[in-house]
Amino acid sequence: xxxxxxxxxxxxxxxxxxxxxxxxxxxxxxxxxxxxxxxxxxxxxxxxxxxxxxxxxxxxxxxxxxxxxxxxxxxxxxxxxxxxxxxxxxxxxxxxxxxxxxxxxxxxxx
DNA sequence: AAGGTGACCGGCC
DNA sequence: TGGCCGGCCACCT
Numbered sequence: 001x002x003x004x005x006x007x008x009x010x011x012x013x014x015x016x017x018x019x020x021x022x023x024x025x026x027x028x029x030x031x032x033x034x035x036x037x038x039x040x041x042x043x044x045x046x047x048x049x050x051x052x053x054x055x056x057x058x059x060x061x062x063x064x065x066x067x068x069x070x071x072x073x074x075x076x077x078x079x080x081x082x083x084x085x086x087x088x089x090x091x092x093x094x095x096x097x098x099x100x101x102x103x104x105x106x107x108x109x110x
Numbered sequence: 111a112a113g114g115t116g117a118c119c120g121g122c123c
Numbered sequence: 124t125g126g127c128c129g130g131c132c133a134c135c136t
Contacts, residue, residue, distance in 0.1 A: 014111065025134055026116070026119065027118055027119085028119055031118080031119085036132075038130075038131050040118040040131085041115095041116060041118050041132070041133085042131085042132055043118075044117040045116060045117080045132090045133065048116080049134095051117090061117080062134090063118060065125095069118080070117030071117085072117080072124090073117055
Protein backbone atom coordinates (compact mmCIF):
# COMPACT_ATOMS: atom_id res chain seq x y z
CA UNK A 1 0.00 0.00 0.00
CA UNK A 2 1.97 2.90 -1.30
CA UNK A 3 1.67 6.20 0.46
CA UNK A 4 -0.08 9.05 -1.41
CA UNK A 5 3.24 10.84 -1.53
CA UNK A 6 4.77 7.97 -3.45
CA UNK A 7 2.17 8.57 -6.13
CA UNK A 8 3.81 11.89 -6.85
CA UNK A 9 7.13 10.21 -7.54
CA UNK A 10 5.44 7.58 -9.65
CA UNK A 11 3.98 10.32 -11.82
CA UNK A 12 7.40 11.81 -12.39
CA UNK A 13 8.82 8.40 -13.18
CA UNK A 14 5.97 7.73 -15.60
CA UNK A 15 6.86 10.85 -17.56
CA UNK A 16 10.57 10.10 -17.53
CA UNK A 17 9.95 6.58 -18.80
CA UNK A 18 7.96 8.07 -21.67
CA UNK A 19 10.98 9.97 -22.91
CA UNK A 20 11.88 8.39 -26.28
CA UNK A 21 15.39 7.33 -27.17
CA UNK A 22 17.66 10.15 -28.23
CA UNK A 23 15.35 12.75 -26.73
CA UNK A 24 15.57 14.96 -23.67
CA UNK A 25 13.19 17.08 -21.63
CA UNK A 26 13.35 19.61 -18.84
CA UNK A 27 12.19 19.50 -15.24
CA UNK A 28 9.79 22.34 -15.92
CA UNK A 29 8.22 20.41 -18.80
CA UNK A 30 7.61 17.41 -16.56
CA UNK A 31 6.31 19.63 -13.78
CA UNK A 32 3.93 21.28 -16.22
CA UNK A 33 2.80 17.89 -17.48
CA UNK A 34 1.92 17.05 -13.91
CA UNK A 35 0.14 20.36 -13.51
CA UNK A 36 2.81 21.74 -11.20
CA UNK A 37 4.81 24.00 -13.46
CA UNK A 38 5.66 26.15 -10.47
CA UNK A 39 7.14 23.22 -8.61
CA UNK A 40 9.87 22.13 -10.97
CA UNK A 41 12.05 21.72 -7.91
CA UNK A 42 9.86 18.87 -6.76
CA UNK A 43 10.57 17.11 -10.04
CA UNK A 44 14.26 17.38 -9.33
CA UNK A 45 13.63 16.04 -5.86
CA UNK A 46 11.70 13.11 -7.28
CA UNK A 47 14.50 12.47 -9.76
CA UNK A 48 16.87 12.24 -6.83
CA UNK A 49 14.74 9.44 -5.40
CA UNK A 50 14.48 7.87 -8.84
CA UNK A 51 18.22 7.63 -9.00
CA UNK A 52 18.05 4.09 -7.64
CA UNK A 53 15.68 3.00 -10.40
CA UNK A 54 16.97 1.77 -13.74
CA UNK A 55 13.59 2.20 -15.40
CA UNK A 56 13.91 5.95 -15.17
CA UNK A 57 16.31 7.50 -17.71
CA UNK A 58 17.23 10.45 -15.54
CA UNK A 59 20.07 11.26 -17.90
CA UNK A 60 17.43 12.41 -20.40
CA UNK A 61 16.16 14.99 -17.96
CA UNK A 62 17.99 18.29 -17.80
CA UNK A 63 17.14 21.84 -16.86
CA UNK A 64 15.49 24.20 -19.31
CA UNK A 65 18.86 25.55 -20.47
CA UNK A 66 19.92 22.07 -21.59
CA UNK A 67 22.54 22.01 -18.86
CA UNK A 68 23.34 18.70 -17.18
CA UNK A 69 22.75 20.06 -13.71
CA UNK A 70 22.19 16.60 -12.26
CA UNK A 71 25.18 14.92 -13.84
CA UNK A 72 26.95 15.39 -10.55
CA UNK A 73 24.49 12.99 -8.93
CA UNK A 74 25.29 10.11 -11.24
CA UNK A 75 27.72 7.37 -10.42
CA UNK A 76 30.67 8.85 -12.22
CA UNK A 77 31.29 12.42 -13.24
CA UNK A 78 30.66 12.08 -16.96
CA UNK A 79 28.30 9.10 -16.94
CA UNK A 80 25.28 11.24 -17.78
CA UNK A 81 27.13 12.85 -20.67
CA UNK A 82 28.29 9.46 -21.90
CA UNK A 83 24.74 8.14 -21.93
CA UNK A 84 23.43 11.15 -23.83
CA UNK A 85 26.21 11.00 -26.40
CA UNK A 86 25.52 7.29 -26.71
CA UNK A 87 22.01 8.22 -27.84
CA UNK A 88 23.28 10.62 -30.48
CA UNK A 89 23.02 13.73 -28.31
CA UNK A 90 26.07 15.96 -28.39
CA UNK A 91 27.08 17.29 -25.03
CA UNK A 92 29.84 19.82 -24.49
CA UNK A 93 30.82 21.18 -21.12
CA UNK A 94 27.73 19.69 -19.45
CA UNK A 95 25.57 21.45 -22.02
CA UNK A 96 23.41 19.79 -24.68
CA UNK A 97 24.04 20.94 -28.23
CA UNK A 98 20.91 21.62 -30.29
CA UNK A 99 18.84 21.29 -27.16
CA UNK A 100 15.73 22.52 -28.98
CA UNK A 101 16.21 19.79 -31.58
CA UNK A 102 16.45 16.98 -29.04
CA UNK A 103 13.85 18.50 -26.78
CA UNK A 104 10.80 16.33 -26.21
CA UNK A 105 7.62 17.59 -24.61
CA UNK A 106 5.95 15.08 -22.25
CA UNK A 107 2.26 14.33 -22.60
CA UNK A 108 -0.06 16.13 -20.26
CA UNK A 109 -1.33 13.58 -17.77
CA UNK A 110 -3.98 15.29 -15.74
C1' DA B 111 5.50 22.50 14.74
C1' DA B 112 9.00 25.25 12.51
C1' DG B 113 12.86 25.90 9.68
C1' DG B 114 16.11 24.55 6.19
C1' DT B 115 17.06 22.33 1.84
C1' DG B 116 16.84 21.32 -3.19
C1' DA B 117 18.96 17.50 -10.19
C1' DC B 118 14.34 24.50 -10.96
C1' DC B 119 11.88 28.35 -13.46
C1' DG B 120 10.80 32.93 -14.90
C1' DG B 121 11.69 37.72 -14.98
C1' DC B 122 14.99 41.50 -15.13
C1' DC B 123 19.46 43.84 -16.41
C1' DT C 124 23.79 33.98 -22.80
C1' DG C 125 24.86 34.82 -18.08
C1' DG C 126 24.22 36.46 -13.25
C1' DC C 127 20.93 37.79 -9.42
C1' DC C 128 16.47 37.47 -6.95
C1' DG C 129 11.98 35.75 -5.61
C1' DG C 130 8.65 32.10 -5.63
C1' DC C 131 7.32 27.43 -5.34
C1' DC C 132 6.12 22.77 -2.98
C1' DA C 133 7.39 18.37 -0.83
C1' DC C 134 10.72 16.14 2.19
C1' DC C 135 13.85 15.82 6.31
C1' DT C 136 15.53 16.90 11.06
